[in-house]
Amino acid sequence: MTEIELKLAVSADPVARAQALAALKAAMTRARAQKLDSWYFDTADEALREGGFTLRVRRAGKQLLQTVKQETGSVSQRGEWERPIDGQAPTRRQRDSAACIDFAMIRETPLADLAEAVRPDLRQAFHISVKRAFLSLGEANAQIEAVLDAGEIMVPGPTAAEPIFEVELELKSGDKSALYTLARRLAAQAPLSISLISKAERGYRLAAGASMRPxxxxxxxxxxxxxxxxxxxxxxxxxxxxxxxxxxxxxxxxxxxxxxxxxxxxxxxxxxxxxxxxxxxxxxxxxxxxxxxxxxxxxxxxxxxxxxxxxxxxxxxxxxxxxxxxxxxxxxxxxxxxxxxxxxxxxxxxxxxxxxxxxxxxxxxxxxxxxxxxxxxETAKFIRKRLAKRRKMLLKQGEILESLDPEARHKVRIDAKKLRYMTEFFVDCPEVADKKSVGALLKRLETIQSSLGAMHDAETTLDAAEADLRLWRAETGRADAGELSHGDADVLEVSVEDSQKWLGEAVRAFAKLAKDDPF
Structure with a gap:
C-alpha cells in the first residue's frame, strides 16, 4: 500500500516549538496521545538502506507492529506495509538481537529477497522513543491526521542521542492538495518547514556520527x-x-x-x-x-x-x-x-x-x-537526446575558448559544471550510457571546470580584495593610507604562466571531450 503524508520540522528553539503547538491546537478538532518506541534494523553495512528499504518494529501500548517502508522518489508518497506481530520488544540487553522480527510478514513485501539474503546479519541500528499526539484536522474536502512527535533518537553502544520535534500530516481521505494547503497554513503561523529527512535517516546519521556533518x-x-x-x-x-x-x-x-x-x-x-x-x-x-x-x-x-x-x-x-x-x-x-x-x-x-x-x-x-x-x-531516450545536445553546445564554446574574455570563459565553466551535474544523475543508468564512457566524460568536464575555475578565482578574488580595500578605506576615513604589507593583493596575485597553464589544461580536456561521445 501507499501512504500519503508530509513532514514538517521545527527547530529546537523553545519559542518556535511553542508557536508550532499553538498553530496545531488552533487547527485541531480532537486529539489523543500515546508513547511509541521504535526499533530499526539493518546490517552493519546498511544493506536495507542501500536497497531503499526501512525495517521497523514499534511498540504502541501493548501492541507490537512491524513495518516495511520503501522509497518511491516522491515527496508525499512511499510504499508501506504494516501489521501486528507476536513476540517481545527488544530490551537494552538485546541491542544486537533481531529475534523479534517476523520474517513471514516480510515475505509478503518487496523486501522479501533482500531480507532473506541478509537475515543472519540483521541487528538493531537505532531506537526512537517519542510521545506522539494524534490531532484530527479538518480541511476542505479532506480528512487529515496530524501527529506531533516529541522525543529522541538513541543509538546502541556509547550514549548518543538527538532530540526530535516534528509534525507529520497524513491524508486519510480526500484530495492530496489539502495536505499542502494545510501545510502552508501552519507554516504561515509558525516556523515550520517541510522536510524530506526521515526519522530513520536521522537515526542512521546519528549512528554513523554524522548527525551534524555537512x-x-x-x-x-x-x-x-x-x-x-x-x-x-x-x-x-x-x-x-x-x-x-x-x-x-x-x-x-x-x-x-x-x-x-x-x-x-x-x-x-x-x-x-x-x-x-x-x-x-x-x-x-x-x-x-x-x-x-x-x-x-x-x-x-x-x-x-x-x-x-x-x-x-x-x-x-x-x-x-x-x-x-x-x-x-x-x-x-x-x-x-x-x-x-x-x-x-x-x-x-x-x-x-x-x-x-x-x-x-x-x-x-x-x-x-x-x-x-x-x-x-521513456527516460533513457529523452535523457540521451538532451545530454547529447548540451555536450554539442559546450564543444562549440570550447572551439573558441582561447579567444574568449574572462566573463565568457566563466560562462563556459558554468555550462561544463551544469553538464557534469546533469550527467552524474545517470551514472548508474546503463540505459543512458555505459559507466566507462560516462566516467571519461565526467573526467574531462571536471578538468575543464577546475582549470577555468582556478583562472576565474585568481582574477575575481584579487579584484574583490582590492575593491574591499577601497571600500574599507572610504568607510574608515583612511583614503590616504599606504599599501597593506602582506595584504591580499600580495597573496592572491597570479602569474601569467599559471593562467596559461590552466587554459592549456582546459583546451586539452576539450580536445578529449570531442573524441568521446557516450550518447
Whole structure:
C-alpha cells in the first residue's frame, strides 16, 4: 500500500516549538496521545538502506507492529506495509538481537529477497522513543491526521542521542492538495518547514556520527521503467533532500559545527536542482516553472555570496603576518562575511522561503507540467537526446575558448559544471550510457571546470580584495593610507604562466571531450 503524508520540522528553539503547538491546537478538532518506541534494523553495512528499504518494529501500548517502508522518489508518497506481530520488544540487553522480527510478514513485501539474503546479519541500528499526539484536522474536502512527535533518537553502544520535534500530516481521505494547503497554513503561523529527512535517516546519521556533518550530493534511485516525469521528480527530491540536510545545520544555535562546508554543500545542492530543471525543461516548463527557477536562483545567489566570502577570507594571509592596519582590514572583512552568513540564515528561516518549498514540492507531484505528453516519455531516450545536445553546445564554446574574455570563459565553466551535474544523475543508468564512457566524460568536464575555475578565482578574488580595500578605506576615513604589507593583493596575485597553464589544461580536456561521445 501507499501512504500519503508530509513532514514538517521545527527547530529546537523553545519559542518556535511553542508557536508550532499553538498553530496545531488552533487547527485541531480532537486529539489523543500515546508513547511509541521504535526499533530499526539493518546490517552493519546498511544493506536495507542501500536497497531503499526501512525495517521497523514499534511498540504502541501493548501492541507490537512491524513495518516495511520503501522509497518511491516522491515527496508525499512511499510504499508501506504494516501489521501486528507476536513476540517481545527488544530490551537494552538485546541491542544486537533481531529475534523479534517476523520474517513471514516480510515475505509478503518487496523486501522479501533482500531480507532473506541478509537475515543472519540483521541487528538493531537505532531506537526512537517519542510521545506522539494524534490531532484530527479538518480541511476542505479532506480528512487529515496530524501527529506531533516529541522525543529522541538513541543509538546502541556509547550514549548518543538527538532530540526530535516534528509534525507529520497524513491524508486519510480526500484530495492530496489539502495536505499542502494545510501545510502552508501552519507554516504561515509558525516556523515550520517541510522536510524530506526521515526519522530513520536521522537515526542512521546519528549512528554513523554524522548527525551534524555537512552532506555531499547523493544519487537518485532511478528505476528502469521510470518515465521521464518520474525521473525528474525523483532527481529534484534528492537535490531538495541534500539541500535540507545542509540548510538544517546552518540554523543550529548558537553556531553550526561546520558552517563553511554546510554553505558550500547547500549551494551545490541548489545548483544541482537548477541543473535538473534545465535538463528537464522540455517536459516541466509550465506556468509555474519560471517563478520556481527564479526563486531557486535567488536563494542560490545568497548561498553564493556567503560562499564567495568564505573562500576570499580563507585565501588571505595568516593573521601573524599582518601589520596592525592589515589586521583591522581583515577584521572588517570578517564582519562582512558574518553579515552575509546571517542574511543567508535569515532567508532560510523566513516565511517566504518555507512557503516556497511547500509550493515547489506540491508542483513536483501534481503541477501543470504533469499534463504534458512528454512527461510520459521513456527516460533513457529523452535523457540521451538532451545530454547529447548540451555536450554539442559546450564543444562549440570550447572551439573558441582561447579567444574568449574572462566573463565568457566563466560562462563556459558554468555550462561544463551544469553538464557534469546533469550527467552524474545517470551514472548508474546503463540505459543512458555505459559507466566507462560516462566516467571519461565526467573526467574531462571536471578538468575543464577546475582549470577555468582556478583562472576565474585568481582574477575575481584579487579584484574583490582590492575593491574591499577601497571600500574599507572610504568607510574608515583612511583614503590616504599606504599599501597593506602582506595584504591580499600580495597573496592572491597570479602569474601569467599559471593562467596559461590552466587554459592549456582546459583546451586539452576539450580536445578529449570531442573524441568521446557516450550518447
Amino acid at each position: 552532506a555531499k550530493g547523493s544519487q537518485p534511485r532511478l528505476g528502469d521503467a521510470m518515465t521521464a516525469g518520474a525521473a525528474f521528480e525523483a532527481i529534484c527530491n534528492v537535490c531538495l533532500h541534500d539541500f535540507m540536510l545542509n540548510a538544517r545545520l546552518l540554523t543550529v544555535r548558537p553556531e553550526p559545527a561546520s558552517p563553511v562546508e554546510a554553505i558550500h554543500q547547500g549551494r551545490v545542492a541548489l545548483r544541482r536542482l537548477r541543473a535538473a530543471l534545465a535538463l528537464f525543461r522540455p517536459i516541466a516548463d509550465d506556468e509555474y516553472f519560471a517563478a520556481a527557477d527564479n526563486e531557486l536562483k535567488r536563494m542560490a545567489r545568497l548561498f553564493g555570496d556567503a560562499r564567495d566570502r568564505d573562500v576570499m577570507q580563507e585565501a588571505g594571509a595568516a593573521g601573524d603576518e599582518l601589520t596592525a592596519e592589515a589586521r583591522e582590514f581583515a577584521a572588517w572583512r570578517q564582519s562582512k562575511r558574518m553579515a552575509l552568513r546571517a542574511a543567508l540564515i535569515a532567508a532560510i528561516e523566513a516565511r517566504p522561503w518555507r512557503i516556497f518549498l511547500i509550493d515547489f514540492c506540491e508542483w513536483l507531484g501534481s503541477g501543470g507540467w504533469r499534463a504534458h505528453k512528454a512527461e510520459r516519455a
